[in-house]
Amino acid sequence: MHSHSHCHSHSHHGTSDNASKRIGWAFFLNVIFTIIEFIGGWLTNSTAIMADAVHDLGDSLSIGSAWILNKLSDKKADNTFSYGYKRFSLLGALINGLVLITGSIWILLEAIPRLAAPQMPQAEGMLLLSIFGIAVNGFAAYKLSAGESLNERVLNWHLLEDVLGWVAVLIVSIVLLFKPWPILDPILSIAFTLYILFNVARNLKETVLLFLQATPNEKQDKEVRNLLLSKPEVNKLHHFHIWSLDGEHSVMTVHLVLRNEVTISQMKALKNQLQEELATFTFVHTTIELEFSDEQCRDGI
Incomplete structure (x- = not known):
């Protein structure tokens, strides 16, 4: 006898129009400024500005x-994407990571040779761009600081990091105005780039593991397993899986093998109890199949 318990709980982060507007503002500011940076880095002959670009x-x-995902997350699950559209964020993170790694390698190929033969960047241009950078990124961070969605909070940290990066460019440009130490420029760009690569590599590893449906949290996995096995009606479990849609929203499925003397009313009570206790783990979707020990599992053990 099989009994299925399907529990759905949907949580949307930042699906409001306000979140979309704030993220949209930050996006357009950043894109326009990135273009200005690449041009400015080329005109000032500064690899540090190129690295920040x-x-x-x-x-x-x-x-x-x-921004796109914020709009997509409003869309309900359909026949094509039965779990909804949250997994698109993983695809975005993967593309983002690969673009950053390519850009970082390009910057390193430009900056490392300059350590041996440093070229003097135009310090005045660097100074102007850094002040502009602090202002633009600071304003974008301020706009997003009003947001409460996870998306907005993460992006806010990105923008605050950018502000700190521009503070470093500002300090180097001021030093270069008074001291002709052109080697500071490639040193700063290599430091920026290694910092970017370190963070990208860490995030990319996590993204790839989630893509491959690795268990998102081994501690949680153990806790849920122990909770399920702690019930007196449960003899053992198999086909136990926890996987994440996007690093935030997880799905759990399990087959529970019951003791043979369990009655229908005890099964109902067990399902209700599990529904309450599993709620603390905030799974967006759980499927629990109940089986008796003398029956053959159709999926194999």
Whole structure:
């Protein structure tokens, strides 16, 4: 005898129009400024500004994908995407990571040779661009700070990091106005780039693992398993899976093998109890199949 318990709970982060407007503002500011940066980096002959432009390009992609996903998350699940559209964020993160790695390698290929033969960048232009950078990123961060969605909070951190990056460019440009130390420019760009690569590699690893449907949280996995096995009606479990749609929203499925003497009323009570206790894990979808120990599982063990 099979009994299915389907529990659905839908949580939408930042599906309001206000969140979309704020993210849209930040996106357009970042894209326009990234273009200005690449031109400015080329005109001032500064690899540090070019490195920051690559960082900002990554942020533009993040904000752009977050903006699209913010709109997509309003869409309900359909026949094509039965779990909804949350998994698109993983695709966005993967593309973003690959673009940033390509850009970072390009910056390193430009900056490393300059350590041996440093070229003096135009310090005045660097100074002007850094002030502009602090103002633009600071304003975008201020706009997003009003938001409460996870998307907005994460993007806000990105923008605050950019502000700090521009503060570093500002300090170097002021030093270069007084001291002709052109080697500071490639050193700063390599430091920026290695920082970007470190973060991208970490996020990319997490994204790939989620794509491959690895267990998102091993501690949680153990807790849920122990909770299910702690019930006196449950003999053992199999086909136990927890996987994540997007790193935030997880799905859980399991087959519970019951003791043979369990009655229908006990099964109902068990289902109600599990529904309450599993609620603390905030799964967006759970499927529990109940089986008796003397029956053959159709999926195999």
